[in-house]
Amino acid sequence: MHALRSWLWFGGDGVLRQKQEEAQQEVVRCLNVVTNVVVVSNTVYAQLALQRQQAAGxxxxxxxxxxxxxxxxAHLNRLGRYSFQLPADVLVNGLRPLRPLP
Structure with a gap:
């Protein structure tokens, strides 16, 4: 988890540069939110992949x-452009389809 949080906190090299405690707390809360988003997303997709594997026997x-x-x-892109428009391949449940089984 520490490696994930360090990787997510790429601006400022993991150093709190704000002197005000309230600003520091805001930065840490934002990092917590982004960390939680990654953990939940990874958990959901891992669960789907395991269910598909079991369904395939x-x-x-x-x-x-x-x-x-x-x-x-490693599968995340933290830099670049972000779009919050749903692509055409998003399923009814709001998730992207899994890659085909080998």
Missing amino acids: QPVLPEHLAQLSPARF
């Missing part, structure tokens, strides 16, 4: 589950 073993973490972030 592939076992979900405990050693596989032990490797899962909701704090992974």
